[in-house]
Amino acid sequence: MTAALLTLADSRLPAGGHTHSGGVEQAIAAGVVHDPATLSAFLRRRLHTSGAVAAGLAAAACGADPTTLVRLDQEADARTPSPALRAASRQQGRGLVRVGRRAWPSPAWDDLPERPHHALALGVAAHAGGLLPRDAAAAAAYLSVSGPATAAQRLLAMDPLAVAALTARLAAEIDAVAAVDGVPAAADPLLDLLAEVHAARKDRFFAS
Amino acid sequence: MPPDHNVDDYVDAPAPHRHGGPLRVGLGGPVGSGKTALAAALCRTLGAEYDLAVVTNDIYTTEDADFLRRNAVLPDDRIEAVQTGCCPHTAIRDDITANLDAVELLESRHPGLELVLVESGGDNLTASFSYGLVDVQVFVVDVAGGDKVPRKGGPGVTAADLLVVNKTDLAPLVGADLGVMRRDADAVRGGRPTLLVSLREDPTAAAVADWVREQVRVRGAAGADTTRA
Numbered sequence: 381m382t383a384a385l386l387t388l389a390d391s392r393l394p395a396g397g398h399t400h401s402g403g404v405e406q407a408i409a410a411g412v413v414h415d416p417a418t419l420s421a422f423l424r425r426r427l428h429t430s431g432a433v434a435a436g437l438a439a440a441a442c443g444a445d446p447t448t449l450v451r452l453d454q455e456a457d458a459r460t461p462s463p464a465l466r467a468a469s470r471q472q473g474r475g476l477v478r479v480g481r482r483a484w485p486s487p488a489w490d491d492l493p494e495r496p497h498h499a500l501a502l503g504v505a506a507h508a509g510g511l512l513p514r515d516a517a518a519a520a521a522y523l524s525v526s527g528p529a530t531a532a533q534r535l536l537a538m539d540p541l542a543v544a545a546l547t548a549r550l551a552a553e554i555d556a557v558a559a560v561d562g563v564p565a566a567a568d569p570l571l572d573l574l575a576e577v578h579a580a581r582k583d584r585f586f587a588s
Numbered sequence: 589m590p591p592d593h594n595v596d597d598y599v600d601a602p603a604p605h606r607h608g609g610p611l612r613v614g615l616g617g618p619v620g621s622g623k624t625a626l627a628a629a630l631c632r633t634l635g636a637e638y639d640l641a642v643v644t645n646d647i648y649t650t651e652d653a654d655f656l657r658r659n660a661v662l663p664d665d666r667i668e669a670v671q672t673g674c675c676p677h678t679a680i681r682d683d684i685t686a687n688l689d690a691v692e693l694l695e696s697r698h699p700g701l702e703l704v705l706v707e708s709g710g711d712n713l714t715a716s717f718s719y720g721l722v723d724v725q726v727f728v729v730d731v732a733g734g735d736k737v738p739r740k741g742g743p744g745v746t747a748a749d750l751l752v753v754n755k756t757d758l759a760p761l762v763g764a765d766l767g768v769m770r771r772d773a774d775a776v777r778g779g780r781p782t783l784l785v786s787l788r789e790d791p792t793a794a795a796v797a798d799w800v801r802e803q804v805r806v807r808g809a810a811g812a813d814t815t816r817a
């Protein structure tokens with residue numbers, strides 16, 4: 381069980397996550413993130429908003445029937461006002477479905493809508509891998525932090541030890557977010573705006 | 589050499605690789621060696637023969653894609669640029685998701701597609717494509733990098749299905765000995781082909797185009813008639 385969860389949350393799982401910065405590329409461009417302290421603040425902000433939503437959706441999608449999955453996909457849209465973030469989520473969902481089908485074959489994959497939101501794909505991957513809803517939520521909450529942390533490290537040439545340390549220090553908060561009940565509707569207009577500005581740029585390293 | 593860079597893994601990579609759909613040809617090699625120039629040349633020379641498209645992995649901008657568009661070697665809807673998250677090497681070798689998405693998008697847009705050229709973002713001599721992404725790969729180095737490059741080896745030089753040593757026109761200017769490059773390449777490539785070319789002098793890349801034609805022939809023209817139900 382634990383090994384399946386580690387595999388799912390491993391940044392080396394080839395699901396395309398490394399091409400997304402979770403908004404941090406634009407946050408850096410806007411001057412919002414520039415050092416370990418501001419990165420930590422950004423990660424916490426993201427964790428408690430889109431991270432919490434993703435955790436709730438992933439848990440709900442784990443073991444859900446096809447009708448529920450369609451409804452959850454709509455709920456994800458409703459909680460993601462930025463078209464750029466919707467597209468980024470669906471792009472990552474598609475990547476996870478591609479590798480997930482190979483890694484954890486299961487009829488559950490066929491229940492997902494076409495190009496599902498990433499959190500739904502996480503829920504189904506967890507289910508297919510023999511994991512529980514709370515594991516799916518843990519993976520979603522952790523990934524909402526680990527992706528942008530790595531991206532910031534690359535973009536700012538930050539000390540990887542400092543980034544690892546500040547990510548590790550968020551462990552308790554990540555666990556608390558993963559224990560979420562239901563699907564929260566936490567929003568962050570700043571992240572939405574950054575994503576929209578970012579999507580319009582031509583000179584960017586990351587897809588989102 | 590770190591454990592995940594074992595040369596044997598590359599040297600003994602079993603051929604032939606073949607995915608369904610269009611033949612996917614990787615164009616790798618260091619920045620500035622002539623990958624985009626080669627992609628443009630192949631589009632010009634083979635564009636009328638095959639239904640083809642290009643995926644570019646620019647490091648930062650859409651420079652390469654824009655070059656191909658500007659030079660009108662291919663219509664816009666046949667060029668897809670991929671963002672590589674500061675890691676061009678990862679995007680073609682370790683996590684090829686974004687590139688697979690781009691290939692699939694081009695395939696869905698052009699159902700008769702026969703050939704897809706995937707240009708890497710440009711890296712160092714250790715950069716190579718995963719065979720999960722491409723069917724065959726070309727590694728492009730240039731003479732201006734010095735005639736020691738083939739001797740230095742690396743998976744691109746030793747194991748690519750075709751090694752292209754470009755910019756032979758510059759050999760006298762940089763004091764590079766083409767004979768040495770040819771001999772060193774042959775010594776490390778275990779019989780795999782090497783072409784010395786100048787895309788400046790031959791903008792059609794005739795010799796490389798011939799090699800690509802042969803690949804399409806040998807590995808099965810991937811058009812609608814052969815691989816699609």
Ligand SMILES: Nc1nc2c(ncn2[C@@H]2O[C@H](COP(=O)(O)OP(=O)(O)O)[C@@H](O)[C@H]2O)c(=O)[nH]1
Pocket residue numbers: 617618619620621622623624625626710754755756757758785786787788789
């Ligand atoms: N002299 C010379 N220059 C070349 C040749 N092929 C390409 N170039 C130039 O080398 C530069 C880099 O080429 P490009 O195709 O952009 O390299 P890439 O970074 O590998 O895609 C450009 O200025 C090209 O015009 C060649 O055969 N001879």
Ligand SMILES: [Mg+2]
Pocket residue numbers: 623624625652707710
């Ligand atoms: Mg180029």
